Every structure is written in C-alpha cells, then in structure tokens.
Amino acid sequence: MDPHGIRAVYRLRVAAEDAPRRARVLALEQSIEMPAEAVLDAGVLERVAARVERIEALADGSSLARIALAAESVGEEPGQLLNMLFGNSSLLPDVELVDVDVPEALAHRFGGPNLGIEGLRSLVGVIGRPLTCTALKPIGSTPGQLAALCRTFAAAGIDVIKDDHGWADQASAPFAQRVAACQAAVDEVNAARNGTVTLYAPSLFGTCTQMLRQIELARARGVRIALIAPMVCGVATLNGLRREHPDFAFIAHPSLAGVGRIAPAALLGRLFRLFGADAVIFPNHGGRFTYAREVCLAIAQASRAAWHGLKPALPVPAGGMSVERVPELKREYGDNCMLLIGGSLLAAREKLYERSREFVEAVARTETPADA
Amino acid sequence: MDPHGIRAVYRLRVAAEDAPRRARVLALEQSIEMPAEAVLDAGVLERVAARVERIEALADGSSLARIALAAESVGEEPGQLLNMLFGNSSLLPDVELVDVDVPEALAHRFGGPNLGIEGLRSLVGVIGRPLTCTALKPIGSTPGQLAALCRTFAAAGIDVIKDDHGWADQASAPFAQRVAACQAAVDEVNAARNGTVTLYAPSLFGTCTQMLRQIELARARGVRIALIAPMVCGVATLNGLRREHPDFAFIAHPSLAGVGRIAPAALLGRLFRLFGADAVIFPNHGGRFTYAREVCLAIAQASRAAWHGLKPALPVPAGGMSVERVPELKREYGDNCMLLIGGSLLAAREKLYERSREFVEAVARTETPADA
Structure with missing residues (x-):
C-alpha cells in the first residue's frame, strides 16, 4: 500500500x-x-x-x-x-x-453508509422513483402537534418524515416524548397501508454518548433512521454511531458545513458518505441558498459514484424546494435521490394533506421527457 | 428572564x-x-x-x-x-x-472554564508573568522521542507541554504509551524541582465516549489538562467532558475553526470559553496565519472579559511565534496569557534546551516599558 x-x-x-x-x-x-x-x-x-x-x-x-x-x-x-x-x-x-x-x-x-441507497429503498419499499421526504417544524411545537403532522404526511404517502435539524431536547417536545408520539403516529398509518412504509427520522443531538442513548431509545420504539449534523457533532461521532449500530441509517444535515472553504462535493458528497451518511441533504440551487447548479450536481455525483466499494449515499436536494419543481428535480437528479420539501408543504396550512399528496403524486408520475 | x-x-x-x-x-x-x-x-x-x-x-x-x-x-x-x-x-x-x-x-x-486563569496558575504555580507552552512534534515520533523532548522542555522550565493537535492514536506513538512516557518524563523533572510544575497536556481525539476513556487513562497517570479541538469533535463534546471532569482543564485548539464566517472573537473567545475552554489557542498576527492584530486582541479580550460570572480563559497566541517576539507579546497581551512556541524551538535541534531556556527567561524577565 x-x-x-x-x-x-x-x-x-x-x-x-x-x-x-x-x-x-x-x-x-x-x-x-x-x-x-x-x-x-x-x-x-x-x-x-x-x-x-x-x-x-x-x-x-x-x-x-x-x-x-x-x-x-x-x-x-x-x-x-x-x-x-x-x-x-x-x-x-x-x-x-x-x-x-x-x-x-x-x-x-x-466503512461508509450502513445501508446506502438500496438499503434505504428496502426500508421504505420503493423502487423506480425518487424517495420523498419532509420535515417536522417548527421548534416550539408539542409532541401532539408533531404527531398530527406525522399522521397527515404519512397518510399522504411521504416516505421519510424527519425532524427539523433544530430539534434537540427542547421543553415543548423533549426527545423521548417526541419520538414516542411521532413513531406511534407513523406506525398507525403504516399498519393500515399495503406496500410502502413511512419512516420517521428523529434528530440526534449532543455528544456521542448522548446520541447512543437516543438511538437506543428510538430503536426501542421502532425507529430505524435518524438525522445528524456531522459538522456540529463532529465527524467521529457519525462514524462511531454507524459502527455501533450497523443496521441503522443516517441522514446527514449540512448545518455548519457551508463554512466556506471545503468544496461541498468533497465534504458532503465524499467525506459525509465515507463516515457513514446513507443520505446527504444539501441546499439545492434556486432555493433559499446559493449553491450553484454544478456544485449541487457534483455533490450528487460524489455521493453516488463508485468509490472503493462503499455503498452509495442518497443525495437529498433541499432548502426551499416546492412541488412545482419536482419534474425538474427528477430530470436533474434521476430516480436515485430523495426529494425534501418542508416549509413549502406546511405553508398549505389546512390543505397540508392535499399538498402532500400532490408532492407524492408528482414524484410518482412518469414524466414525459423534457424535450418531447 | x-x-x-x-x-x-x-x-x-x-x-x-x-x-x-x-x-x-x-x-x-x-x-x-x-x-x-x-x-x-x-x-x-x-x-x-x-x-x-x-x-x-x-x-x-x-x-x-x-x-x-x-x-x-x-x-x-x-x-x-x-x-x-x-x-x-x-x-x-x-x-x-x-x-x-x-x-x-x-x-x-x-458553565464555562472549569479552572480558568487562576486555576491554571495554581496548577503550575506561576503568578505575575505569562505562562509558557510548547508542543510535541512531529507526528511519527516514538514515545521515547517524545519523552526525551518532554524532559528537555521541562528541565528548561516550560510550564505546559502539549501534544501537537495532530496526535491521535497513530501507530508510532499510541495514546496510552505516549501519555505514560510523556507524563513520566515530566514527573521526573518536577520531582527534582522546587516551585513551578510542568504540565503535560495530551491531545484528545475521536468521540466523546473515546475522549472520556482517554481522560480516565490520562488521569490515572497524573495528567490534569488536555488539548481538544472543539470544531473537530463538536462543541457538545467539550462541554460534556468539562461536566464529567470538573477539576480537569482544557486547552482549546482552533483546528477547523477558521472556516471563515464566524468572527474569531465570538467563536474562540466567547463560545469556546462558554463551553469550557480554560485556555484558547489562536493564530497570532505576524506568524504563519493571517488574523489581523485587532482580531487577535479581540479574542484575548473576549476570553478574559467579565461575562456572567464565568471564569476567564487564558488566551494563547501561537502559530509561528518565536523567542524574539516574547517582549512584544508580553506588551500586547499582558501577564494573563500563555505564550506558545513550538516549531521555532525545535528548529534549534541539538540546542533545544538552550533555546527553551531563552524562551523561559525572556518570559520571566521584567521588561523595561516600551516607551522608557
């Protein structure tokens, strides 16, 4: 060597x-x-x-x-x-x-991703289309409010419902209560549905020691996947968790990762995957953030490319996406991605279920090729 | 509130x-x-x-x-x-x-610093002058080579000998052997000396779980202080360690912290101190790095200022300093700082002891005021 x-x-x-x-x-x-x-x-x-x-x-x-x-x-x-x-x-x-x-x-x-793209697809039971994802907001909500959101999102058929990365152990919805309420809501919908399974992904926080306890607690409720911000908690923590829980999946959040001078494709696409991210959230172009289109495509490319036999990670374009952009996102990233729409669904307020259905259907729809 | x-x-x-x-x-x-x-x-x-x-x-x-x-x-x-x-x-x-x-x-x-400036001074037995600090380099050295450096630095009277922040568990000098050899070398010199005590500060690495084990192991050898890079391991890790070990001191290293868009005084001076740094290393102006003089002074000011009753942290200007700059550093930062000179001492090679003595004596010397 x-x-x-x-x-x-x-x-x-x-x-x-x-x-x-x-x-x-x-x-x-x-x-x-x-x-x-x-x-x-x-x-x-x-x-x-x-x-x-x-x-x-x-x-x-x-x-x-x-x-x-x-x-x-x-x-x-x-x-x-x-x-x-x-x-x-x-x-x-x-x-x-x-x-x-x-x-x-x-x-x-x-070791790279525990599950990778195929493993995540098996968990939710989805092939041949991008996965769908949304986020539980805002901080300050109660477990009951979050569980209600989970029921609506799950009933609409969204594949992954993740905590906002801002969720830690806030008094309005402490981790243990939040996880119990949200996973129970998702379980209820899953039990009444054939085919795909909706996953709830709680946000991990604190030290590696604390996160290990959080995963234990969440696993006991049936949780199989979690959200983690590797630049906040340290990349060693992500890698340590994946090693301790080799059948668990991790979605990496880019918080604090855009600090300028590490190319996003190298940090999010390569290093986060290397340390164990099964899915990698990044701020897509044309949303609330300013990454250029080629930067976003490079992240997706790095997260999925053949590399030392590591499993590929699912790219997750996010950050101000909307249902209207789904066809474009599918053309740009293909089927092997997860589309994350958060605040724009919640903006539908009392029409949240309908808007979530539109998201799910837009992703499921077979597109006419753009140049047809 | x-x-x-x-x-x-x-x-x-x-x-x-x-x-x-x-x-x-x-x-x-x-x-x-x-x-x-x-x-x-x-x-x-x-x-x-x-x-x-x-x-x-x-x-x-x-x-x-x-x-x-x-x-x-x-x-x-x-x-x-x-x-x-x-x-x-x-x-x-x-x-x-x-x-x-x-x-x-x-x-x-x-909680802020466990020991703060006064606590660090008590550990080494130094009042009325800046503390002196140096670093064990290069990675790739053996425990025997590092222990020899420790003996020389300690014999010259340097107060704190820290691992380079690049030290983890490398094969040439795994943590356990390195700590045992270095602390034994320092103990030997301390035993033969009256007055001040030289401290050895090993570098912590990995997850919070790993670092807790490292501290246990080091404490058993008599270590009272360690080096940690909060932006690499996550700030929650620093804070978790200080809580678990309330009589232990932590020197914060700025690795990965200069990523651009958090003002250094806010990050190193305030936040690192808030989370538990007793001493804060920063790249001083005029060395290998490019922080402006006013940025460096702002870091020192933030780390020492009265703030919610938290103990002050010791500012540690570093990054390419030399013995020749000691009088200037003392004028700029006063007595409540720790001066860190690493590579420039080692560059003296077989004259390492003499050069280290010059450092210690320059710091101890009562200066004629600059305008006298």
Whole structure:
C-alpha cells in the first residue's frame, strides 16, 4: 500500500509563481506542522511529511495543488482525517480544500453508509422513483402537534418524515416524548397501508454518548433512521454511531458545513458518505441558498459514484424546494435521490394533506421527457 | 428572564436597502426555519421565532443585524446553540456571525472554564508573568522521542507541554504509551524541582465516549489538562467532558475553526470559553496565519472579559511565534496569557534546551516599558 495514499487537492488563491512554495508550506502545515529542517529523525520526515505531487495553474489565476498525505498521520480516526485535510489550513483564507481521496483500506476502516441507497429503498419499499421526504417544524411545537403532522404526511404517502435539524431536547417536545408520539403516529398509518412504509427520522443531538442513548431509545420504539449534523457533532461521532449500530441509517444535515472553504462535493458528497451518511441533504440551487447548479450536481455525483466499494449515499436536494419543481428535480437528479420539501408543504396550512399528496403524486408520475 | 435572551449580531453583505428584509429572513432561518405564515400555532411564532432587534448600516456598505433568539429553541444543548446561531446561515456566503451573547442562566448551564486563569496558575504555580507552552512534534515520533523532548522542555522550565493537535492514536506513538512516557518524563523533572510544575497536556481525539476513556487513562497517570479541538469533535463534546471532569482543564485548539464566517472573537473567545475552554489557542498576527492584530486582541479580550460570572480563559497566541517576539507579546497581551512556541524551538535541534531556556527567561524577565 502507498504509505502516502491520502490525496487532497487544494485551490491556492496566490500568484502562480508563488504556488509551488505555498504548496510546500501547506504540505508541512497539514502533516508535521513544523519546518522540515527542524525534524531530527529523517525517517519521520520521509514517512510522515506530506508531499506536493502536482501543481496546476488555472485560467482564473488560482492554482490547484495535489498533496499526498501519509495514512500513518491519520491513524484511522475520522476527526483526525479532517484535521489533516483542513484543520490548520481552515485558518488560511487563500486555501480551499477542493477534493479528497483515501486509500481503500482506510475507506473500509471508516466503512461508509450502513445501508446506502438500496438499503434505504428496502426500508421504505420503493423502487423506480425518487424517495420523498419532509420535515417536522417548527421548534416550539408539542409532541401532539408533531404527531398530527406525522399522521397527515404519512397518510399522504411521504416516505421519510424527519425532524427539523433544530430539534434537540427542547421543553415543548423533549426527545423521548417526541419520538414516542411521532413513531406511534407513523406506525398507525403504516399498519393500515399495503406496500410502502413511512419512516420517521428523529434528530440526534449532543455528544456521542448522548446520541447512543437516543438511538437506543428510538430503536426501542421502532425507529430505524435518524438525522445528524456531522459538522456540529463532529465527524467521529457519525462514524462511531454507524459502527455501533450497523443496521441503522443516517441522514446527514449540512448545518455548519457551508463554512466556506471545503468544496461541498468533497465534504458532503465524499467525506459525509465515507463516515457513514446513507443520505446527504444539501441546499439545492434556486432555493433559499446559493449553491450553484454544478456544485449541487457534483455533490450528487460524489455521493453516488463508485468509490472503493462503499455503498452509495442518497443525495437529498433541499432548502426551499416546492412541488412545482419536482419534474425538474427528477430530470436533474434521476430516480436515485430523495426529494425534501418542508416549509413549502406546511405553508398549505389546512390543505397540508392535499399538498402532500400532490408532492407524492408528482414524484410518482412518469414524466414525459423534457424535450418531447 | 427574557425568553428571547440569546443575542446574535450578523454582518450582512447585502445592499443596505435590502438589509431589513434579509435580517427578517435570517431570523426565521435561524429559528423556526419556515415562513412565518406557515406556522399554525401563533403561540409558537410568538415564543420561538427569532426577532430582528436592530439594523445598523456600516460605512463599508455592509449592515449589522442584531437578532434575538429564544433560549427555548436551544434547549441547553451546546451543538444546538451553534446550530441556532450559524447552522444554516453558514450556507449563506453573505452572512457572518459577528458577536453572540447568552442569558446568564444558559451561561451557567454550560458553565464555562472549569479552572480558568487562576486555576491554571495554581496548577503550575506561576503568578505575575505569562505562562509558557510548547508542543510535541512531529507526528511519527516514538514515545521515547517524545519523552526525551518532554524532559528537555521541562528541565528548561516550560510550564505546559502539549501534544501537537495532530496526535491521535497513530501507530508510532499510541495514546496510552505516549501519555505514560510523556507524563513520566515530566514527573521526573518536577520531582527534582522546587516551585513551578510542568504540565503535560495530551491531545484528545475521536468521540466523546473515546475522549472520556482517554481522560480516565490520562488521569490515572497524573495528567490534569488536555488539548481538544472543539470544531473537530463538536462543541457538545467539550462541554460534556468539562461536566464529567470538573477539576480537569482544557486547552482549546482552533483546528477547523477558521472556516471563515464566524468572527474569531465570538467563536474562540466567547463560545469556546462558554463551553469550557480554560485556555484558547489562536493564530497570532505576524506568524504563519493571517488574523489581523485587532482580531487577535479581540479574542484575548473576549476570553478574559467579565461575562456572567464565568471564569476567564487564558488566551494563547501561537502559530509561528518565536523567542524574539516574547517582549512584544508580553506588551500586547499582558501577564494573563500563555505564550506558545513550538516549531521555532525545535528548529534549534541539538540546542533545544538552550533555546527553551531563552524562551523561559525572556518570559520571566521584567521588561523595561516600551516607551522608557
């Protein structure tokens, strides 16, 4: 195995003639974090210091630097991989992390999605179309109000009902009561229905220790999937949970992940999947957020591409989507995605069931090709 | 208590005439995450939706928006506070989080530093001067090599010897062996010395569960302080550890924290301290990083200022400092700081002891005032 098998591509926004020097400095910053001449043990320098493999000047004046990092420096720890990829360089405004790859052995050590796309499809019993997803809002609601939303959404046939990522253990609906009420509401609808199954995905919060307790509690109620924000709780936590609960599924939320200088496809598409996300929510173009279309397509591509034998993760375009955009979303992302519409369904107020049905039917409908 | 007692100040880089609308949208995004008109329960809107309190147009064309968030929406969870302050808005490139305050009750719930500046001073037995700190590098070294460094640094009288933040459980020096070797080396020197005590601070890694085990193991060897990167492991982890180990001290490392759009004084100075950092490392101006002088001074100010009765945290200017800069650093940060010099000491190679002594003596020396 190549001991320097972790590859990172950085964009350096520096003058092209300065790029080689900056790349060398970056390679040291992201590995031994000291000047090469201060290293007494030549073996360490050889084995551990990162190496600049290639520098490419781009038309926009920036440069791409490909740097090889030693797997030894990561030691099989997810947080440490992030540390080595972008820990200190996050403090440098002219450096962006553009792409990343890891050796197959390390990929298998982290393990990727537990269930992946096929596993999620089996859970809900859906093939041949995108999955549908919505969110329980607003914070401040009671378990009874949330359960009522669950019944409506489930009756309309939505596949996955997730907590808003803002749900933790707020007094209006503490985790244990919320999960009991919402899962019971979903169970009731599922019991009366043939075919597909609606899943409820509660939001995990706090430390790994707390989240393990939350999963235990939720499992006891029949929950099989949860929402987690890896940049808030730490990527090691996601990876630790997937390992402890190998039949459980995780939807990754991008909270705090758009902090600028890690390319979304690398962070959400590759790293979240690597650490165990079965589905990856991202802010789709044309909604409340500003990711460009090509950025969104790159996230979807990275989450589904063949990669070291890891299961693919389901891309989940979200963030201000509407029923009207379903045909476009299906054309853009194909069948292997999950469409998430939250606030725009709730805006129908007393027509929530009807609007949710429109969502479900729009997703199920066989489209006439756009150019027909 | 004011139910909307969490105050956040955002810089909006939008046209001034658009700032009021954007601030209202941001207030909803960071609280109920749905349009106000979609909320069925008026009580929830009243209690939970964030409110725009003030908008101020700045000379540079940007605007500052002060937004009041409901403590109810956070539910006493550190990650959820970050979520509410900047989770989704991290995905918006024209929004920065500039400042934050929390109600006193929430501050006490999180608890702040266990030991604070006075507690750290008691541990090392130092008054009337800055503490000194250095780092164990490079990754790839063996426990024996690291212990030798510890002996040299401790013999030179350095107060705190911390692991580089890149240390996890790498094969060359697994945590258990590294901690045993380094603490034994430091103990040996301490036993032969009167007066001050040198502390060894190992780097914690992985999940909260793993870190709790690491602290247990380290405590058994006599360790009283550790290094932690809150943005890598999640702020809830730092807060959970400080709660489980109320007599233990934590040095916060800024890895992954410079991701751009949270003002460093708010994140490192306020939030890290709030969640339990006793000392806060930051990249000082004029070193390998690019934080401006006023940003660095603002971090130090925020970490030490009177705030809801929380203990002050020790600011630790770092990132390419040298012995030559000690007089300037002392003038700038005063006595209540810890000066961290890592690679520049190691660059002395076989003169490491002498160079470390120069560091210790420069810090101990009573300076002639700069204007004398």
